[in-house]
Amino acid sequence: MFYHQSAPDGAPVGGGAAGDNGQVQARLAVLGATGSIGRQAIEVATAHRDRLRLVGLSCRTSAEACDALARDARARVVVAERDGDDAVIDLVRADDVDVVVVGIPGIAALRPTLAALDAGKTVAIAAKEVLVVGGHLVRERARQGAGERLRPVDSEHCALWQCLRGEDLDTVESVTLTASGGPFRDTPLEALPGMSAERALQHPTWHMGPKVTVDSATLVNKGYEVIEAHWLFDLPYTAVNAVIHPQSLVHALVRFADGSVKAQLADPDMRLPIQYALLYPERLESPVRRLELRDLSFLPIDPARYPCYTIVLEAASQGPAAMIAVNAADEIAVERFLHGDLAFTAIAGVLERALGIASRSPLGAAPDLASILAFDREVRRELTAKAMV
Numbered sequence: 001m002f003y004h005q006s007a008p009d010g011a012p013v014g015g016g017a018a019g020d021n022g023q024v025q026a027r028l029a030v031l032g033a034t035g036s037i038g039r040q041a042i043e044v045a046t047a048h049r050d051r052l053r054l055v056g057l058s059c060r061t062s063a064e065a066c067d068a069l070a071r072d073a074r075a076r077v078v079v080a081e082r083d084g085d086d087a088v089i090d091l092v093r094a095d096d097v098d099v100v101v102v103g104i105p106g107i108a109a110l111r112p113t114l115a116a117l118d119a120g121k122t123v124a125i126a127a128k129e130v131l132v133v134g135g136h137l138v139r140e141r142a143r144q145g146a147g148e149r150l151r152p153v154d155s156e157h158c159a160l161w162q163c164l165r166g167e168d169l170d171t172v173e174s175v176t177l178t179a180s181g182g183p184f185r186d187t188p189l190e191a192l193p194g195m196s197a198e199r200a201l202q203h204p205t206w207h208m209g210p211k212v213t214v215d216s217a218t219l220v221n222k223g224y225e226v227i228e229a230h231w232l233f234d235l236p237y238t239a240v241n242a243v244i245h246p247q248s249l250v251h252a253l254v255r256f257a258d259g260s261v262k263a264q265l266a267d268p269d270m271r272l273p274i275q276y277a278l279l280y281p282e283r284l285e286s287p288v289r290r291l292e293l294r295d296l297s298f299l300p301i302d303p304a305r306y307p308c309y310t311i312v313l314e315a316a317s318q319g320p321a322a323m324i325a326v327n328a329a330d331e332i333a334v335e336r337f338l339h340g341d342l343a344f345t346a347i348a349g350v351l352e353r354a355l356g357i358a359s360r361s362p363l364g365a366a367p368d369l370a371s372i373l374a375f376d377r378e379v380r381r382e383l384t385a386k387a388m389v
Helices: 036-047 063-071 085-093 107-118 128-142 155-164 189-194 210-218 220-233 271-279 307-318 320-338 344-358 369-385
Strands: 024-031 052-059 076-079 099-102 122-125 150-152 172-179 240-244 250-256 261-265
Touching: 024 036, 024 085, 036 052, 036 063, 036 099, 036 271, 052 063, 052 085, 063 076, 076 085, 085 107, 099 107, 099 271, 107 122, 107 128, 107 320, 107 369, 122 128, 122 271, 128 220, 128 320, 128 369, 150 155, 150 220, 150 271, 155 172, 155 220, 155 250, 155 261, 155 271, 172 220, 189 344, 210 220, 210 320, 210 344, 220 240, 220 307, 220 320, 307 320, 307 344, 320 344, 320 369, 344 369
Parallel strands: 024 052, 024 099, 052 076, 099 122, 122 150, 172 240
Antiparallel strands: 172 250, 250 261
16 A cells, blocks of 8 residues: 555644644635535535644636635635636645545546646545556556655555555455446346436435446446545455445455455445545544444346446556546546436446557556646547547
8 A cells, every 4th residue: 555654643744734723724726616426525624623724626617616715715716717727736736735525537637646646745645547547547646755645545445554654555355346336227228228317317325426426326436446446455356345235334355364354334425434534544533424233235236227337447457557548438438428428338338448448558567647648638639539539
């Protein structure tokens, strides 16, 4: 696990500034502040003002909403569409920023994540796509500096972090990620082609942004999370599994060589992993509802119902070009589905076509940032120019 480092009791790792009460507190920049993760990160920071100070917020287009979120904290605001993408990079590099919360969806989060790590910042990352298309770049940078460089905000990877804390990774036999199965878990297969975007956005347990909610319905997100676990914890893909767990109470499990299993359980509320990432290693009070244990069930992932999950794992086995291509295809396909221009079951076909494009790519095993972004653009052009989506 390349980001795990112990710290003195009560002291967050990765930099901080002394608050008025003498407590060590982290100064935060929240990217994607108007989205689901961004708003919940701001809520956590507001609840722990003595330890967390908001100094900067960014968004893509919603200047008015971002200004409103920043007003109470007197944080500065960067609007990418108005101020330019370089202004976001300047924000994450600023001297008064210790921790960068990356809540930007899609490949757009890759450049600011790398910039923050290059600047020596701690990164609390919620953008799956960053590790899917650029995991090798993130791992290289996160290992270069002392301290806690990367903190996973995804509930599953935060759960793995907690389960593995203090453990010898050589004793880990396998890890298991859980998936709710999404809104179509029990929908007859023959009815799936007619499922609307409105139905797809009705997730049974989580409240998330539209892209990740659709990815949860197709299980693209779970395939992405397998790739994330590989990069975050130095685990081979063969040691990372996933199961359907409808209640979303168990977020991850770790099986050790002696046969024992550790699991992390909590109510499905993203404020908990966000708070753990921002206040680590402290555990403080939170507004999250206390877990009520109910019957727990686990089911295998049906490839007929979730073909996208299998495609993402196939992309992972093929290497960077395939993962970049599938990520680009998924962003395009989900947007088309949300606009009513693509059937739900057609998303898998778009991802398959992206694998075909990747098979012709000369991209190497460790492409740099410019090559990743260039191939991403190439895939998008080919998919749209040839009416492949």
